[in-house]
Amino acid sequence: MATMTYLEAISDALREEMRADERVFVMGEDVGAFGGAFKVTDGFVEEFGEARVIDTPLAEAAIVGAAVGAAVVGMRPVCEMQFADFVACGFDQLINVAGKTHYRFGLAVPLVVRLPSGGGFSGGPFHSQSPEAWFMHAPGLKVVAPSTPADAKGLLTAAIRDPNPVVFLEHKHLYRRVKGEVPAGAYETPMTARIAREGSDLTVIAYGAMVHAALEATADLDGASVEVLDLRSLVPLDEQAILASVAKTSKVVIVDEANETCAAGAQVAALIAERAFEQLDGPIRRVATPDVPIPFSPPLEQATIPSVERIRDACRDLLDY
Amino acid sequence: MEALSPRQAEARPERAAADEPAHLTRADRVELLRAMLLMRAIEARALTLYRQGRVPGSFYDGFGQEAVSVGAAFALGPRDRLCPLHRDLGAHLVRGVETTRILAQYMGRASGVTGGRDGNVHFGDPSVGVMGMVSMLPDMMCVATGMAMAFKLRGEARVALTWFGDGATSRGDFHEAMNWAGVQRLPVVFVLENNQFAYSTPLEKQFAVDPVERARVYGFPGVTVDGNDAEAVFQAVRVARERALAGEGPTLVEAVTMRMHGHAAHDDMRYVPPQLLAEWAARDPIERQERRVAALGVDVEALRAEVDAEVEAAAAEALAAPLPDPADATRGVFAEGAPQPLGDGRAPWSGFAPAEAPA
Numbered sequence A: 001m002a003t004m005t006y007l008e009a010i011s012d013a014l015r016e017e018m019r020a021d022e023r024v025f026v027m028g029e030d031v032g033a034f035g036g037a038f039k040v041t042d043g044f045v046e047e048f049g050e051a052r053v054i055d056t057p058l059a060e061a062a063i064v065g066a067a068v069g070a071a072v073v074g075m076r077p078v079c080e081m082q083f084a085d086f087v088a089c090g091f092d093q094l095i096n097v098a099g100k101t102h103y104r105f106g107l108a109v110p111l112v113v114r115l116p117s118g119g120g121f122s123g124g125p126f127h128s129q130s131p132e133a134w135f136m137h138a139p140g141l142k143v144v145a146p147s148t149p150a151d152a153k154g155l156l157t158a159a160i161r162d163p164n165p166v167v168f169l170e171h172k173h174l175y176r177r178v179k180g181e182v183p184a185g186a187y188e189t190p191m192t193a194r195i196a197r198e199g200s201d202l203t204v205i206a207y208g209a210m211v212h213a214a215l216e217a218t219a220d221l222d223g224a225s226v227e228v229l230d231l232r233s234l235v236p237l238d239e240q241a242i243l244a245s246v247a248k249t250s251k252v253v254i255v256d257e258a259n260e261t262c263a264a265g266a267q268v269a270a271l272i273a274e275r276a277f278e279q280l281d282g283p284i285r286r287v288a289t290p291d292v293p294i295p296f297s298p299p300l301e302q303a304t305i306p307s308v309e310r311i312r313d314a315c316r317d318l319l320d321y
Numbered sequence B: 001m002e003a004l005s006p007r008q009a010e011a012r013p014e015r016a017a018a019d020e021p022a023h024l025t026r027a028d029r030v031e032l033l034r035a036m037l038l039m040r041a042i043e044a045r046a047l048t049l050y051r052q053g054r055v056p057g058s059f060y061d062g063f064g065q066e067a068v069s070v071g072a073a074f075a076l077g078p079r080d081r082l083c084p085l086h087r088d089l090g091a092h093l094v095r096g097v098e099t100t101r102i103l104a105q106y107m108g109r110a111s112g113v114t115g116g117r118d119g120n121v122h123f124g125d126p127s128v129g130v131m132g133m134v135s136m137l138p139d140m141m142c143v144a145t146g147m148a149m150a151f152k153l154r155g156e157a158r159v160a161l162t163w164f165g166d167g168a169t170s171r172g173d174f175h176e177a178m179n180w181a182g183v184q185r186l187p188v189v190f191v192l193e194n195n196q197f198a199y200s201t202p203l204e205k206q207f208a209v210d211p212v213e214r215a216r217v218y219g220f221p222g223v224t225v226d227g228n229d230a231e232a233v234f235q236a237v238r239v240a241r242e243r244a245l246a247g248e249g250p251t252l253v254e255a256v257t258m259r260m261h262g263h264a265a266h267d268d269m270r271y272v273p274p275q276l277l278a279e280w281a282a283r284d285p286i287e288r289q290e291r292r293v294a295a296l297g298v299d300v301e302a303l304r305a306e307v308d309a310e311v312e313a314a315a316a317e318a319l320a321a322p323l324p325d326p327a328d329a330t331r332g333v334f335a336e337g338a339p340q341p342l343g344d345g346r347a348p349w350s351g352f353a354p355a356e357a358p359a
């Protein structure tokens, strides 16, 4: 075990997989000598050479499309979008080429697209998005979003080894803020939910950075015993874990950093309404970013992305119901 | 054949064919004809099936453009990889996809290449090294670029090839793929199938400068060939492939041809001047190859009859094939187990040394 930041854990997973499997390579804008906009691939060119740490042109469609081409001839590409927001420019290749190929003619497309996502630091409308729901809606793509360093490493390893296209959401605000124990050597974290804290009065369901907000909001909530469920994977979605937690607590708050409409949390809410209605002891509550672009100026941004206070208020409300 | 400048090639469209007949044996030239005849016979049969209501959805064909897919695919080795488009049935045939599976594909049968999951020519048989197209044009240019990047990364002597239309050159993926392939000098061959129209849109509404001229600004040659001459297309792609294998990077081959049918079966193409169609009809690629092959003493009528019989038998088999099981609709979205990459395909050209033949 070593203590690592979330960012170091991501680098560690990449490095371990590249050492162990020569089919694995990384590509993206400025990922080579510069080490990537956030330095995830810092030092990689020195260790693996330019052939496996590829500085690409500024061309997101071609990054994803080329990854598909490399994958179907036997490689395991890991692409970096400089910011998750720019995946919109490679959207078509991901949805229509990567996602549909196995269904159409049985050809596996093993690739990973890493998306530095999320807001909280004045990134503004084009450097703060949480676009995971776009991909949940596209058949054939897996979508994972770790919240801890240990899971970041294990889920990235699992994503690289998965025979499908995997969208890997790495939250920028966690990169250097979150530290934790990370096992040495390669390991896979399953694409299932994790109980971040056990509890019996209320469940808060979240993923990514919102897990930390949920834990903070409910650490001391007038003595209530609050369970926090970290989804970790959005596709596949761990329905059993969600339903089991709701059965235990009967009250649920779902937190999304993404825009509210059709967010991952909306799918979770629908699942609970459909399959756990009888077990509920109050309405399903959602806390999400309203349907606005993420604004730049701190007071505006803070008014949109769910805060610890908003989550706490929603939990108190529901506990009192 | 050195790379022709677009202007030279336009002035002498026959030149490439006459250039190096030494690369094609008598058997090769017959094989080129056979593949084109097969493509046309399959598509003619499919159109009949479409009109009889046996082909759901719509139907696209490459009538009049057979030389482009057949000629280009014929220049590829077994370990090369291809991304054909909706008018490139000939590429699938050259690689060895069976006629009956193609007709079953059109009819949405379980035995079709995609088992009914996709229609038309939207298929690829991974086992013969063919990646199926998506409708979004020209996405496969980026995919072929990635294949070539992997070949280069691994130091393998292989190329990737994809076709795309004149209309598709207007989209960003054309630029992204051309630029990337040029920057990294990748072993990829881009075949622009200039058939004068993109649905109803003529060339003059598509671009101000012929795309073949753009190749140079991306850092590699663009050559124009007569797309109605299978041997000329073959020669241009053969040279482009050799360039790629020598580490000299991509080539854009513009094959000038004509879409002789509507965009799809529903389209009466009233927007095409009859005179234009008549001119191109006189340059039919199959008739041209038939004349060549007949001059070699081959019984062309017998070859036609053989191909027609093959298609009839295949159609009967496809018509008898079952439709897919509705329970299958939700299966196979995700892959499980170790991924199986694209396999090697048939490469009938006599010019491949035995070392390049499939193991």
Ligand SMILES: Cc1ncc(C[n+]2csc(CCOP(=O)(O)OP(=O)(O)O)c2C)c(N)n1
Binding pocket: B087, B135, B136, B137, B138, B164, B165, B166, B167, B168, B169, B171, B193, B195, B197, B198, B199, B259
């Ligand atoms: C990105 C995109 N937009 C629109 C379409 C609809 N569409 C299908 S084929 C076609 C025309 C394509 O023309 P061209 O690229 O010249 O190919 P051709 O059909 O002539 O071979 C259009 C507009 C499409 N397939 N892809």
Ligand SMILES: [Mg+2]
Binding pocket: B165, B166, B167, B193, B194, B195, B196, B197, B198, B199
């Ligand atoms: Mg066209």
